[in-house]
Amino acid sequence: MCDPCCLIVGWSPSTKSISQPTGFPDLPDKILCPHCSMVTKAKYKKDDYKFQLCFIPLCTCWSSEAYLACDNCYIKIPMIRGEPCRACHVSRPFDGEYCPNCGTKVGGEARSLNIK
Helix, strand or coil: CCCCCCCCEEEEEEEEEECCCCCCCCCCCEEECCCCCCEECEEEEEEEEEEEECCEEEEEEEECCCEEEECCCCCECCCCCCCCCCCCCEECCCCCCECCCCCCECCCCCCCCCCC
């Protein structure tokens, strides 16, 4: 007779924050996340995929490239486009004619939001 043996194997991702990678631009002070719509800081992150045997991580099989992620929801953010807004200093990962945070025209004059 043979004894049945069951091994559970797989992989699991783990995400960690890293310092600024070589050749990458400085982190923006404030960024508007397209996923959670929060104005927050961004961080550089990296994913490591580890081989597991019976739910015990044994070795790193693969590592992703460094990427920019939201500090609030931890989701990958596309590359920053253009300069930060002149009025509110928020960087944005998408194109647009107006700043989605304060409404100032991109490339135009900074406007005051004072209501009289």
